[in-house]
Every structure is written in structure tokens, then in C-alpha cells.
Amino acid sequence: MSIVLYIVAYAAIVVFFGAVLLRVVFWTKMPAHVRWELYPVAHEGKKASYGGSYLEEPEWWTKQRHVSLWAEAKAMFIEIVFLAALWEHNRKMWFRSFPFHFGLYLIISATGVMVFASLLALVWPAAIASWFGGLLQVVTIVLGFAGMVLSLFGAAGLIHRRLTDEDLRDFTSASDIFNLLFFVGAFGLAFITWIAIDHDFSLVSYFVYNLVSFKMAAIPVHGTGAALFGLTIISLSALLAYIPMTHMSHFVGKYFAYHSIRWNDAPNLKNGKEEEEIEGLLTLPVSWSAEHIGGDGKKSWAQVATEEVKK
Amino acid sequence: MKRPPSVKTIAKGVEPLAEVLWEDQEPLPPPFDKADTEPGFKRLTEKAGQTLVVLDDTIALNIPVPESKEQEEKLVNGFISGLRKSISAEDNWTFLQPFMLSLEHCAKCQTCSDSCHIYLESGRNPLYRPTYRSEILRRIYLKYIKGKSRWHHGDIDLNWKTVTRLIELSYRCNICRRCAQTCPIGCDNALMAREIRKIASQEMGIAPKELHENGSVLQLKVGSSTGMNSLVVKDNVDFIDEDTSEITGIEVHTPFDKKGAEILLVHNAGEIMAWPENVGSFSLIFQQAGLDWCMSSEAPAYDGINYGVFYDDVQFARTAVRHAKVAAELGVKKIVIAECGHANKALTVIADRLLTGDINVPRENAIVLLRDIVCSGKLKLDPSRNDFPVTLHDPCNMVRLMGIVKPQRDILEAILPPGRFREMEPHGVHNFCCGGGSGFAIMSGHNFADWRHHVSGRRKFRQILEAFKDEPMDPEHPKYVCAPCSNCKGQIRDIFAYYGATKKAGLHYGGLVELIVNAMVDVKPGYINFEDEM
Numbered sequence: 001m002s003i004v005l006y007i008v009a010y011a012a013i014v015v016f017f018g019a020v021l022l023r024v025v026f027w028t029k030m031p032a033h034v035r036w037e038l039y040p041v042a043h044e045g046k047k048a049s050y051g052g053s054y055l056e057e058p059e060w061w062t063k064q065r066h067v068s069l070w071a072e073a074k075a076m077f078i079e080i081v082f083l084a085a086l087w088e089h090n091r092k093m094w095f096r097s098f099p100f101h102f103g104l105y106l107i108i109s110a111t112g113v114m115v116f117a118s119l120l121a122l123v124w125p126a127a128i129a130s131w132f133g134g135l136l137q138v139v140t141i142v143l144g145f146a147g148m149v150l151s152l153f154g155a156a157g158l159i160h161r162r163l164t165d166e167d168l169r170d171f172t173s174a175s176d177i178f179n180l181l182f183f184v185g186a187f188g189l190a191f192i193t194w195i196a197i198d199h200d201f202s203l204v205s206y207f208v209y210n211l212v213s214f215k216m217a218a219i220p221v222h223g224t225g226a227a228l229f230g231l232t233i234i235s236l237s238a239l240l241a242y243i244p245m246t247h248m249s250h251f252v253g254k255y256f257a258y259h260s261i262r263w264n265d266a267p268n269l270k271n272g273k274e275e276e277e278i279e280g281l282l283t284l285p286v287s288w289s290a291e292h293i294g295g296d297g298k299k300s301w302a303q304v305a306t307e308e309v310k311k
Numbered sequence: 312m313k314r315p316p317s318v319k320t321i322a323k324g325v326e327p328l329a330e331v332l333w334e335d336q337e338p339l340p341p342p343f344d345k346a347d348t349e350p351g352f353k354r355l356t357e358k359a360g361q362t363l364v365v366l367d368d369t370i371a372l373n374i375p376v377p378e379s380k381e382q383e384e385k386l387v388n389g390f391i392s393g394l395r396k397s398i399s400a401e402d403n404w405t406f407l408q409p410f411m412l413s414l415e416h417c418a419k420c421q422t423c424s425d426s427c428h429i430y431l432e433s434g435r436n437p438l439y440r441p442t443y444r445s446e447i448l449r450r451i452y453l454k455y456i457k458g459k460s461r462w463h464h465g466d467i468d469l470n471w472k473t474v475t476r477l478i479e480l481s482y483r484c485n486i487c488r489r490c491a492q493t494c495p496i497g498c499d500n501a502l503m504a505r506e507i508r509k510i511a512s513q514e515m516g517i518a519p520k521e522l523h524e525n526g527s528v529l530q531l532k533v534g535s536s537t538g539m540n541s542l543v544v545k546d547n548v549d550f551i552d553e554d555t556s557e558i559t560g561i562e563v564h565t566p567f568d569k570k571g572a573e574i575l576l577v578h579n580a581g582e583i584m585a586w587p588e589n590v591g592s593f594s595l596i597f598q599q600a601g602l603d604w605c606m607s608s609e610a611p612a613y614d615g616i617n618y619g620v621f622y623d624d625v626q627f628a629r630t631a632v633r634h635a636k637v638a639a640e641l642g643v644k645k646i647v648i649a650e651c652g653h654a655n656k657a658l659t660v661i662a663d664r665l666l667t668g669d670i671n672v673p674r675e676n677a678i679v680l681l682r683d684i685v686c687s688g689k690l691k692l693d694p695s696r697n698d699f700p701v702t703l704h705d706p707c708n709m710v711r712l713m714g715i716v717k718p719q720r721d722i723l724e725a726i727l728p729p730g731r732f733r734e735m736e737p738h739g740v741h742n743f744c745c746g747g748g749s750g751f752a753i754m755s756g757h758n759f760a761d762w763r764h765h766v767s768g769r770r771k772f773r774q775i776l777e778a779f780k781d782e783p784m785d786p787e788h789p790k791y792v793c794a795p796c797s798n799c800k801g802q803i804r805d806i807f808a809y810y811g812a813t814k815k816a817g818l819h820y821g822g823l824v825e826l827i828v829n830a831m832v833d834v835k836p837g838y839i840n841f842e843d844e845m
Contacts, residue, residue, distance in 0.1 A: 030411070031404040034664045036502070038491055039714040039740045051740030053714025055659065058683050059645070061673045079495075089493040090422035097420075097495075170317045170437075171419035171446055173465040250496050253416040257497025261409050265714075268663045270671045278664050284401045286625070288513040289392070292528065293625050295402070305628040305665070309531040 005233045006216040012237035019244035027256045032277050037265040042075035043067045096161055100154025106147030113140045114205050118212035140201050148191045155183040179248060186235040193232045197225040318446050321476050322468035328438055329367040331766055335434030340776040342784050343810055350809055352765050353758040364475040369762040371482035371519050374475045383471040390474040393514030397506055405624050410506050413498040414449055423490035423500060428743045428770035441490040441500035444480045448503055481507035485748035487707040508622040518622050522750045526618040527626040534610025535580040541608040547583050555591030560835040565594040569605035575643040576606050579651035579797035580614035592824035593649055600684045612637035615654035621750040631662035635670040645673045647680055650822045652708030652796035660713055682718035685725050691832040694728045699789050702733050702778040705742035706796035726830040735774040745771045747802025764809040772806050784816040789841040795823040
């Protein structure tokens with residue numbers, strides 16, 4: 001039975017990272033677009049405090065542009081961890097969405113600690129046998145427990161809001177509710193498993209250790225407990241594989257929405273690196289059918305933009 | 312309030328889906344807080360309501376109600392064909408990634424709704440939510456292009472009503488992108504409105520007459536959407552020079568077509584027609600500051616407008632390329648774009664990734680240059696000449712979408728007496744649109760002008776009244792709204808006329824350069840004359 005769980009977990013991990021990678025490649029391979037930035041742009045440093053840009057400088061093209069990656073990282077951190085935009089503009093939603101997302105981060109962190117402990121056990125078993133191993137276990141328990149509770153509370157709150165708020169109901173599809181119920185189901189099972197048979201996270205830590213070390217050893221649990229543990233692993237694995245197939249993969253899209261669009265203010269300087277790519281894009285054919293364009297799928301953007309206009 | 316009960320309603324019936332009623336709207340601040348202080352909202356004629364596609368209280372596009380099955384199918388097929396092209400890298404590389412990200416990742420949390428001045432001032436009518444039109448487009452895309460089940464993303468019926476109302480609805484958004492600022496994921500519902508406009512224009516040939524035939528087409532044919540050709544422009548600017556010389560006591564001469572000049576100054580030609588004092592002020596300031604500059608009499612560089620930015624990438628690219636070519640042929644060091652928000656954004660930001668090689672001439676916002684002039688001491692200035700309350704409107708295109716926030720404030724600090732400047736709330740990059748953005752300021756068919764005063768421009772009028780709330784609201788105490796953008800200025804002019812704000816409350820408007828000239832010691836006092844405007 002245990003081997004099935006390992007196979008399911010491996011498959012979910014492969015599907016998750018594969019699908020996320022495909023999404024990243026999909027967005028990365030898109031052609032360059034025209035500039036469409038939106039201020040404030042975080043990397044403008046001091047100017048970002050009031051939404052200013054390098055375009056405020058006289059003859060800006062003659063000056064060195066200062067791009068503060070630190071300011072960008074800070075803004076990203078605050079936005080990702082605390083959902084700052086939601087806090088500022090939609091407080092009611094934040095009180096449900098923040099615990100949901102923060103709970104997920106804690107669960108991911110707990111998983112990260114278990115993976116770290118597993119690796120440490122492989123390369124330096126003495127460290128895990130010491131007080132440090134105990135500390136890692138306590139951290140796992142705290143992060144895992146808090147993560148499950150927060151996510152469950154947040155997901156239930158989001159379902160309630162989507163079903164009861166008039167503004168949201170009309171825009172909510174069956175899949176939106178299903179996705180949230182999936183979280184409630186999977187984390188609910190995990191929570192019951194924690195209470196019933198794994199309150200010190202030893203079973204799940206052992207499972208992670210076997211995944212990391214490719215040992216696939218039997219899980220020391222029997223009867224109802226084994227069934228509960230198995231169901232939990234299967235549902236969490238299914239959830240992991242399901243996320244990148246849906247619009248819940250917006251964590252990938254959000255990166256591009258910020259970095260490639262909102263904050264993408266890189267100027268196209270004469271003889272700069274952007275010019276070559278733009279010249280390639282201008283050779284793409286146009287097939288828009290309206291009379292004033294008359295795109296025939298052969299004329300290029302450059303030709304359409306520069307052709308004589310009928311007087 | 313007549314409210315569309317759901318997203319799916321767009322496909323049903325032929326009656327208007329929404330009606331904005333005064334009793335649903337939040338009252339304006341005094342002295343416009345009573346029902347009898349609001350002008351009447353002209354209603355659509357019965358004939359228009361029967362023969363044209365109707366969405367709500369007004370009409371922007373004049374799409375005839377189809378008379379046959381073939382016409383209905385043509386509308387639907389045209390839209391689907393355009394939508395397919397808008398997700399193709401060849402036909403829409405210009406906006407493919409921003410469009411697809413917004414199409415695929417909206418969480419429909421409605422965080423953006425309360426950022427939209429049109430939604431707020433309609434009395435929160437769901438039809439005007441930033442997400443309403445996007446959700447319809449998304450459902451069409453998922454159901455009819457991607458073939459997904461309605462279980463995934465909700466259902467929508469696709470028929471001529473859905474298509475035509477959706478296109479009409481794309482002209483109930485100012486594309487100010489305030490909603491995009493608030494989105495936790497980074498989706499851009501303003502961009503979605505613009506993409507719908509593009510599908511309509513680029514594939515179906517549907518666009519407002521004011522923007523297309525009388526706008527970008529006329530500009531490409533004649534040189535300016537005002538209809539002015541090269542000779543008329545030069546003549547008019549000569550007259551402006553004469554007038555400015557007479558009023559200011561300083562001989563002003565605007566140079567044209569100076570080969571190798573440092574600066575090519577590009578105005579919105581609407582200034583030449585409607586606000587000649589703005590053009591005259593620029594000429595005077597540049598001349599007195601000793602700049603090496605000129606205007607161009609070559610079409611279309613004497614008109615910096617580019618209405619393609621509102622609805623059509625091809626018309627946009629054609630205009631931008633022509634603007635840049637003229638500058639390259641003159642051999643100027645830089646193009647300076649005067650007080651016109653969309654002209655600045657169009658040529659400096661959006662066209663940035665279209666202009667290559669010789670036509671990649673650097674572009675600069677005039678306010679940045681003006682700040683240099685004012686703060687350098689090249690002009691002798693007396694702030695006490697501007698001794699009246701002033702507030703500043705931040706044009707979305709220049710501020711939220713270009714990050715030019717501080718230079719105009721530095722200038723005002725230098726030319727106003729202490730305590731005379733007051734910010735609107737919110738301001739800077741978080742400002743509200745004037746309600747005339749994305750072409751609305753020049754659109755006035757049927758009762759569209761009434762709609763933009765009564766709904767889209769109402770938030771700006773509210774902000775102006777609130778900015779001056781501590782001042783006596785009567786004509787004896789003039790108050791100045793500085794709006795350094797032609798379209799915004801046109802919209803504010805129209806709002807003031809609609810509400811009788813100048814006569815009733817002493818509200819005046821104008822650009823930034825007029826305030827600078829008014830403070831110049833060498834100029835005869837009284838350049839800004841409030842009595843003339845009454």
C-alpha cells in the first residue's frame with residue numbers, strides 16, 4: 001500500500017513542477033510588447049514613494065538609470081507575504097484571503113523544514129539525533145498546525161463570501177467553489193490525521209524522508225490510521241497536481257504581471273539591445289480585416305505603419 | 312436603480328440594461344448639493360433607441376440594429392475573428408502578454424470596483440464595474456475560443472446583442488487604469504476595454520466617428536484632427552504671436568521648421584483652436600528662456616494628438632511613426648511634447664518600442680523642461696501675481712502612466728504665494744480621471760456629453776469642489792484649476808459649463824504655462840483675466 005502513496009506523491013510533484021515550468025516558459029516566450037507600465041514602479045527607489053519615474057529627469061536618456069532591485073524585492077516581499085494590495089483596497093476580502101494564503105506559506109515552510117531535516121539525516125545523522133533535530137520537529141509542528149488552521153479558516157471564509165456576497169456571486173463559477181472545497185477537503189483530512197494519529201508529525205516526516213531518500217519504506221501505521229494517512233497523502237497530492245492546471249496558478253502570472261508589465265519601464269535607447277528585437281517584431285504579418293487596415297497576412301507591421309494613407 | 316441582474320443579461324432583450332438616476336448618486340458638495348442645482352440629463356431620442364444598439368442612457372458608437380440574420384451573424388463572426396487575432400502573436404504582439412495575463416488570471420474579487428470613478432458615480436451600478444465587461448470577454452474566450460465548459464468559468468450566450476453591447480460598453484471606461492493599480496494580481500481591466508475597442512476597430516471597422524473618421528483618419532490625411540493644414544496652422548500661430556505680444560508687452564515670435572534646432576515642440580493642435588493662450592505662453596517662455604527650438608509645419612507634427620492610443624494599434628503606429636519621422640528629418644536633438652497627456656504617453660512611452668534607428672528621436676515632457684526653466688532663474692517671477700487659490704489636476708496619462716508627478720508641483724511652489732496651493736484628494740498617481748479620458752472629451756454624439764458630465768466627470772467635479780471647500784464659493788472669489796493636458800482641460804471646461812460652475816462658484820480652469828506667464832515680472836500684469844471668462 002505504501003508504495004502506491006510514494007508513487008502518487010512523486011507523480012504529483014512531477015506534474016506540479018512540470019506544469020509550473022510550462023507556464024513559466026509560456027509567459028517567457030511571449031513576444032516583447034509595447035510599454036504599459038503603471039506607477040508607482042517599485043524599482044524607482046526614492047521616487048517610488050510618490051510614484052515618480054526617471055522621465056521626471058531632464059534629458060533622461062543621457063543619464064544613468066538607477067534600478068533598485070532591493071526596492072523591488074522589498075515591494076514583492078510585502079505584496080506576496082502580506083497581500084498588501086488587498087489590505088489596502090479590499091479589507092473584507094483580506095481577512096479571508098490573507099489567512100488562506102499565509103497558511104499555505106506556512107504549510108510550504110513546514111514541508112521545506114521536513115525536506116531539510118531529511119537531507120540532514122542523510123548527510124549528517126548525528127545532527128538530527130541531537131537537540132537540533134528536536135528543534136526542527138517543533139518548528140515543523142508549529143508551522144504545520146498553524147498553516148492548516150489558517151488555510152482551513154481562510155478557505156471556508158472565501159467560500160462563504162463567494163456564496164453570500166452579491167458583488168461576488170454573479171462572477172463565481174462552479175469551479176471557483178470546487179477549488180476552495182478541494183482545499184478544505186485536503187487540509188481538513190490532514191488536520192484530522194494530525195489529531196488522530198500524527199500529532200507530532202512523525203509519520204509525515206518519515207514519509208517525506210523516504211521520498212527524499214527514494215527508500216519508499218513502509219509507513220508504520222495500520223488499520224483505520226493507515227487508511228486515513230493514505231487518503232490524506234492522496235488528496236494532498238491530487239491538490240498539488242491540480243493547482244497549476246487552474247487559474248490558481250496566478251502566482252506565476254502575478255510575477256509576469258508585475259515584472260513584465262507594471263514595472264517594465266526599460267527604455268528603448270538608440271542602438272540599444274531592444275531595437276533588434278523590435279525590428280524583428282515589425283516584420284510580423286498583419287491580418288486585421290477592417291478596411292482602413294486591409295491586412296492580407298502578407299504586409300508587415302512596418303509596411304502597414306508606413307504605407308501612404310489615401311488622401 | 313435599473314441594474315443588470317447578472318453578467319448573462321448582456322445577451323438578452325433589447326432594452327437599456329442600466330439607467331443612472333440622480334437619486335442613486337451621491338450628492339455633490341455645496342453649492343451643487345441639491346437636486347435643483349443639477350442640470351437635466353438629456354435622454355436619448357425614441358428614434359435612436361429603436362434603430363441603434365442601446366446599452367444604457369447614451370450611445371457612443373451608432374451601431375445599427377441588424378435587420379437580417381446575415382447581419383447578425385456578421386457581427387458575431389467578426390468579433391470572434393477579431394478575438395482570435397487578438398490572441399495571436401503576429402496580429403497582437405503589441406499587447407499579447409498584458410492581454411493574456413488579464414484574460415487568464417482575474418480572481419474576480421471585485422477589489423477594483425471601488426477604484427473606478429464611473430462605477431462609483433453611477434451609484435455603483437454593476438454594469439460599470441471594471442470586471443463586468445472583462446468577465447463577458449473572458450467567458451466568450453473560454454467558451455467559444457478555448458472550448459471550455461461553463462462549469463469552469465461561467466456561462467455566456469454569444470449573439471449580436473452580446474457583441475454590440477460589449478463593444479458599446481468598452482466606451483464606458485476612461486482607460487485611466489486606476490483599477491489596475493489596485494489589483495492584487497496585476498490584472499488590467501482598462502486594458503481589456505481597450506482590447507475590445509481594438510477588436511471592434513481593427514477587425515469590424517467599428518469605432519466612434521470622433522476618434523476614427525474625424526480623428527486619426529483626418530490627422531493622417533490632413534495633418535490634424537482639427538482639420539487644419541500646414542498653412543492654416545502657421546497663420547493661426549502668427550495670430551497667436553501677435554495677440555500674445557500685445558497682451559504681454561513682449562514681442563513674441565514662434566519659429567517653424569528650423570533645421571538642426573535643439574527642440575521640436577509639439578502641441579495638441581486643439582490648443583491652437585481652443586486655448587491659444589497656452590500656445591502663446593509656451594512660445595513666450597521658450598523665447599525668454601533663450602531656448603533653441605521650433606515648431607513644425609509638416610503634417611502631422613503640428614498636432615501631437617494620437618487617438619489610435621485609445622482604440623487602434625495600427626492607427627496609433629501610423630501616427631507615431633510620422634511624428635518621429637518629421638523630427639528626424641528636421642535633425643532636432645529632442646521632441647518636447649507640450650501640455651497634452653495622451654500625446655506624451657503615446658509618443659514617449661507606448662511608441663517607445665515601435666521607433667527604431669533614425670526615427671528613435673528622444674522625447675521629453677514639456678513640464679520637465681519648464682521646471683528647469685522656472686527653477687534655473689532664467690525668468691523673473693513674482694508669485695504674488697498668482698494670488699488666488701489653485702488646485703492641480705493630475706492627468707492620468709502623464710502621471711499614473713508616466714510617473715511625472717513632482718515637476719509640476721515644483722513649478723507651482725515657485726510661482727504661487729505660500730498657502731495658495733491645495734492638493735485634490737486623492738492626487739498624484741492615485742488621482743481620479745477627469746472623465747474625459749480615452750477620447751471621451753471629444754465625444755458628444757446623441758447625449759454622450761451629458762453622460763460624461765453627469766457620470767464619468769462627476770468625480771473630478773466633486774474633487775475640485777472639495778479642494779476649494781474652505782473658500783467662498785461665489786464668482787467674486789476666483790479659484791483656478793490647473794490642468795496641464797488638453798483633453799482634461801476640455802473636459803473640465805465642459806463640466807464647468809454644464810454645472811454653470813464659473814458663474815455660480817467662481818471656478819476657472821487653465822494650463823500650467825499660463826500661470827507661469829502670469830507670474831513673469833516682464834509681462835504686463837493681468838495675463839490671466841478672470842473677468843473675461845465670466
